Amino acid sequence: MKNPLRSEAEAFQFLLGAAVYFGLIAIAGVINAWLGLAVFIVLTLLAVGWWLRARRIEEQTKTLPVHRGEPGDRRILVIANETVGGGPLRERIEKLSEGYDTKVLVVTPALNSRVRTITSDVDPAREQAQQRLDASLARLRQDGIDARGEVGDGDPLQAIEDALRTFGADQIVISTHPEGRSHWLERGVVDKAKERFAVPITHVVVDLNAER
């Protein structure tokens, strides 16, 4: 959301806009009440249109990666709910790691209902996410992948953004269930992540049912 009071300069621009807006409405209103109403409607529509446009431009700004490690090493951020134990994901991580000193961070979003999130009832969701994460890390370590993990925000996109700020990944791997069984694919998480983050993103589909 565009906040007009984020800085003094923006607040000053907002003041100038408000002065013009109310000044024109007042002048028109003094001439004729209906003219005042018409000017009010037109200016309000223009203001809403401008605000929506500014908001869209702001959303198009991609989050840039910040490399946190040594030059030459590779940092892979894996976002997975319960599919991190799948074979295709492990193979992908191994392939991306070839020839590099690689660090892997697995983030498991603490999936929660909207009502529970709003009421700050997040502890059970975080506990369950922690259990899934522990199991995933154990599987990865069994396969010789040195990974650490953390429980992230319930929104996978937000979890990626949070992790990027502290971990600074060179590569993001999003692991999902196959089409039709994945809520994330249904919500377009992978496409939205590609739009939002200026970091190479790999999508890996893991069919746990087929692996069992």
Add this chain to the structure above:
Amino acid sequence: MSAHADAHPPVAHQSSRVDARTLGMFLFIASEIMLFGSFFTAYFFVRVAAGTPWPTPPYELPVFVAGVNTVILVTSSFTMHWALQSIKRGNRSGLQAGLTLTFLLGLTFLLTQLLEYSRVGFAPYTDAFGTVFFCLTGLHGAHVFVGLTLLLAATIRSYRGHYSPEEHLGVEIPGIYWHFVDVMWIVVYTTVYIL
């Protein structure tokens, strides 16, 4: 290795995409919108729903004096902006002059409003019109008073050598607040005095 060697602050909670300062400003704006909104609701109820003549005869609102006061307040936003732009460029005398002028213009506005109150001819207890008028303009006047307090602190600090092109948050925040107060006055003046 001692236990203290590994001690570090806890990892900050990062679940919110909104920057903490921006979130604080959002909450402030939301609370102000609700506060002024409740007073404007009373205004529209009295004037539109109840059909109270505005202003109630035989009283008249000092539109011209309030208009001059509006120009004074809007001008103070320009001097505030000038003050901040000056310190961003390393111009300390510009900062000091800008803040001093902003404070004096704000003080002039407040004193003029108090003078207007004493000569307007009606009181908050006269009728619903009087109550709403004094509540709306008085609420705004209280905000101006808070703004003047912030400006006074910033002005004194500027004369004591505080602030630099890199560090001027102590001017930026009062500046944002001052512009907000001015915007609210434009809304109050347009609705209460003009329309």
